[in-house]
Amino acid sequence: MFKNETGQTAARPMDLALEEARAAAARGEVPVGAVLLGPDGKVLAGAGNRTLELRDPTAHAEVLAIRQAAAALGSERLTGCDLYVTLEPCAMCAGAISFARLRRLYYGAEDVKGGAVDHGPRFFTQATCHHRPEVYGGIGEREAAALLKEFFADKRD
Numbered sequence: 001m002f003k004n005e006t007g008q009t010a011a012r013p014m015d016l017a018l019e020e021a022r023a024a025a026a027r028g029e030v031p032v033g034a035v036l037l038g039p040d041g042k043v044l045a046g047a048g049n050r051t052l053e054l055r056d057p058t059a060h061a062e063v064l065a066i067r068q069a070a071a072a073l074g075s076e077r078l079t080g081c082d083l084y085v086t087l088e089p090c091a092m093c094a095g096a097i098s099f100a101r102l103r104r105l106y107y108g109a110e111d112v113k114g115g116a117v118d119h120g121p122r123f124f125t126q127a128t129c130h131h132r133p134e135v136y137g138g139i140g141e142r143e144a145a146a147l148l149k150e151f152f153a154d155k156r157d
C-alpha cells in the first residue's frame with residue numbers, strides 16, 4: 001500500500017494505473033494508464049490515454065501524468081519520482097521519462113511492436129539518452145495485457 005495525495009493509504013500503484021486504463025477503455029481510448037508517485041510515495045498524478053478525446057497524438061497516459069506531476073511539484077524535473085504504466089512506453093514517452101529525470105519506471109505488458117524500453121530502439125540504452133531510470137517490467141502484466149487484448153478484440157468485432 002502507498003499513500004495518496006492526502007496521506008491516506010491507497011491501493012498499489014499498478015492497481016491505480018490499471019483503473020486509469022479501464023477508464024480510458026470506457027472512453028474508447030486504447031487502455032493504457034499511468035500513475036506517478038512522488039519521492040515520498042504519495043500519488044502525484046494519474047492519467048489514461050486521451051489521444052482521441054483531446055485530438056492530441058501526444059496525449060499518452062505517461063505524458064499526461066508527467067505533465068500533472070510537474071505542475072503539482074512546480075518543476076520540470078521529477079527527480080526521485082516513480083512512474084507506473086500498464087504498457088511498455090513508446091519512444092516518445094521514453095523520451096519524456098528521461099527528460100523528466102524519473103527515478104524508476106515500472107510497466108505492465110510488453111509492447112513488442114511499439115515499445116521502446118525493452119523492445120525496438122531500447123531508448124534508455126542509447127548513448128544519446130541523458131538520464132536512465134531504473135526499469136522494472138512485467139508488473140501487473142497479465143491484467144494489463146488482458147485489457148489490451150479485450151479492447152482490440154472488441155474493435156475487430
